[in-house]
Amino acid sequence: MLFRGTSALRRAMVRSTAVIAGTAVAATVGFVAAPAVNAAPPTAGALHWAPCDDPDHPGAECATLEVPVDWSRPHGPTFDLAVARRQATDPDARVGSLVFGPGGPGDSGVERVVGGISRFSPETRRRFDIVSFDPRGVGGSSPVTCSSDLLARRPSPVLASQADFDATLAYNKRLRADCRARTGPVFDHLDTAQTVQDLDALRAALGEDELTFHGSSYGTVLGAQYAETYPLRVRAMVLESVLDHSVSSTRGFLRSGAASAQDSFNEFGKWCTGNPACALHGHDVRAVWQEVLNRAERGELEDPAEPGTALSSADLVNKIALRKFYNADYAELATAVADMAASAPLSASPTSVSPLPPAVPVFCADWHLPVRDHQEYASLVRMMKRTAPDLPHLLSIQMTVACLGGPAANPQHRLSVRGAPPILVSNALHDPVTGYPWAVSVARQLGRSGALLTYEGRGHGSVTRGPCMERAVDAYLTGLTVPPRGTRCPALPS
Template structure:
């Protein structure tokens, strides 16, 4: 039988939608100008399609910020960054120097941040703050009726956000973000991408490597996601790493005389505070009008583990115990005069992860499993609220979990702390195994979320990789920097709003 003859027009129709828009030149695509917030940096926008399957359709403006290489003669190219989330602003990361890059990087690269679609200045997902505050507490569900009420609320909230946001609401998944990123690479005039992503930003890097392996120069992936996990594995591993961070906090206080809880039964105090929170007896220090729920208390500890801010957490718990109103909270609510709408990037996760839970019995079973894995923390303050918020998302989601299939890239640098509260070390190990020979894993033997900047060893490893493509040896490890020393060096905070606490951010 004769093979059918396929016309060139037909072949192009198949291929073109899969390719990013490639501007003729950077000058044509991005008009840079001094940023209003900081004229020492440049800001610009790049038009990209709302729906990459319809590249000739409606577009929106991807927000950008850039700090040009301080040594033009040594310039290597652009270093594109993403600080995580979902919901972290790459524009703010550049303007405020969140990531603390060394002169080794800033002299050689134009550091470019972008707000992913639906985030910050890039056509943000807009939702009612009042409605967001009405979200059921995911730890308070007691029956199938409560579970049904959660699903009904989620649908009402989704429709509110979709109405306020428009067609982009259903197109914010990371499968589209990586196509935006490739269009940005082309617009910057770089033949290949040099990228640093932390936390959720590693998912962007992982999926970019999978889809565009020949366009990779260097991908530095700091504190890694594992996009292969189903509902049970996702919640279980997040509970485990949250409890691991609590255990490390208790151990630190046990050996550190300056800890406000040194010599105390910390687990006993924590249990009492959780019980008081459940009875409605706790309030945010200095804000007696704001109750602190059980999830709210867990979130305060979880936020402290990012630093880690062990000293501050111990003082906060002592203040809760005594009723002292002068302690500083780890996370704080939105200002009283905040806008009526918020930018809620939860939908990004909901379109990247299928996390089905059939009914209340299954939901309660997840909570019991998590409490057994994490007897102090009970749940992950990030994973469980965002999973609850995504229940009822129409299926199939456009960018569901799968094992990574990376082939043909240069070596990718993955790094993770042993005691990371949010992206647990097993996630990085698993992601590296999935990537295979293209991956090189660097282990930081310490605490907190984000490895870059935690002492000379990991920082130098990232710098060498990004500048000269030199990778650490197999099995490379970096010693921990004590938390007290880290506090003076840097502070890691949440890159976006806290899941389950709408509008709350790091103080």
């Protein structure tokens, strides 16, 4: 159906709603009430666009937007939010600005725009200025800075005892203090509730009465929370590869993530069994993979990217397998696994502990994932091994360990969205990190506003997976035409 938004009426309703500017950010862990909706709009800052300093990728424009460090103190200290755009390729057909919410957490929206915007269809690029930003704490927006020496001393994320658990708590506390001192006051205000206000300030600075938004992966948390906070300021919103920020327990969060990862491994095995192009075709894929994993556990597996260096089992899982699952690169993964299986073993040696993503503090500010002690940690690890027997040491358990001992300013809660227009929720059936059940849950939480679009294939990201998906998303963004309930698009051929 075609949704005909009563924009003038909705804007009048916004103006008639008198609420304190900004949203107070909870300082305690646990559940919090949904933020107040339709707070008074921020004073629109100025965006002075100039060509970005990247001769290899011409055509993008960059600017900065001054925003408060803490939106509960709008007249307090500020910092500059880095912003970039590429203008619509057909100015005469331009609809407006589409703001892209980057994933991660820790992805740079500026880099996405400057380096190219292939994730959007030609029609979307024709009709919209594509705008994005570096979220606070990332890239050019007051990035989190920590001691390299302290980061290098990160203890193993695999905790073998209560002593390891206690040592990790102490290390986390020391690291947070160091990062806070080096980063400055923004370090304590990195959560998505604060970024919602940054996003609304950007909307105002772009001169848009209503926001057109596309959030991908972690950007879906931002989009959903914006719709909750400012439902009457949404024109159109795509949430692609969806995180469910209502998952309340540590066990539930880890179990659902492990199930999604294992589902993608199972799909990889099915593909190899039925496809002669697979380098492991005719072999027991799970058995070959397990042997490679065992060699990595013993420190005998050479890192393909660093000859002579041992590849850890965690890096094998997270940096090789899961990354290939993102784009369903099954042929490349099978070849890599076959090559590793055939390689000569290294002399057993300890493997290094890989650094965590730089925006761990953002994740920790948004997720309250308590673990009482080593006994509970060990129980969680056993549960994950039962759920994902082929993929130990998933990044989600490592991130949980990295957050131990810290408060969450913006912890999980169920969405409460009232009065927003239809919001398009898009997900692949076989997504390795944001599983399909999360998308179903978020669409339901959105209530009458939630419209679920299903890609029946594999991978992380779905909106440009074939003409069916592109047509549905283009029609929604440009003409506000919502796909019929239950719309499903076929998988692209493997």
